[in-house]
Amino acid sequence: MNEIRIVILGQTGVGKSSLANTILGEKLFQISHCQTETRCVDGRGVTLIDTPGLFDTGRRDEKLKAEIVKCITPGLHAFIIVFKVRRFKHQEQEVIYKINRCFSEEAFKYATVVFTHGGKLEEGQTIEQYFHNNQLVSDLKKKCGGRCHVVDNKYWKNNQPDDYRSNHFQVKQLMKTINHMIKVNKGRCCTNEILEAVEALTQEEEEKIRQCGIL
Secondary structure, X not given: OOEEEEEEEOOOOOOHHHHHHHHHOOOOOOOOOOEEEEEEEOOXXXXXXXXXXXXXXXXXXXXXXXXXXXXXXXXXXXXXXXXXXXXXXXXXXXXXXXXXXXXXXXXXXXXXXXXXXXXXXXXXXXHHHHOOOOHHXXXXXXXXXXXXXXXXXXXXXXXXXXXXXXXXXXXXXXXXXXXXXXXXXXXXXXXXXXXXXXXXXXXXXXXXXXXXXXX
């Protein structure tokens, strides 16, 4: 497999388009535009699909799912779920809830969490340390196999490439994480068919439980 396809998910304003530009190393993505771009990252073809605003509060699940399925249909290898470095509130919980509700737990096997606005971290502080006592973030990381990274699309551009507070360092680590995840998933794409099969199995199990309860 030479090229990997990655869909970026998150609410408007968390820095998805800027993150996409940081990963590809060029200013290609425009804010509030649904866009797909392909470039070489660390010697490998990477296609990023930006889906601006799909998880905004109040958006209907049916429309949300239909729009993301359009991105999934060719097959994708990874989701990047984007949040800001800040205290988790209702909006962040809603994003996690909608991913689960629309696509089941299966989607998290293909997901990596990336926090933007890393400049809010204290000097020497890691993203894990920042959210050390946050149970919601801990639960989300567990769903995503511990995959978690941080960037700062504004302030970490020119830092030393081997520095934790460097976008160059974080992107290299992010790609290593995604490549390892793809190996764990045996190179399979997360397609609509896979997600629908999981949902059907879940519904079948729920029906069996209901029948047992009646009996």
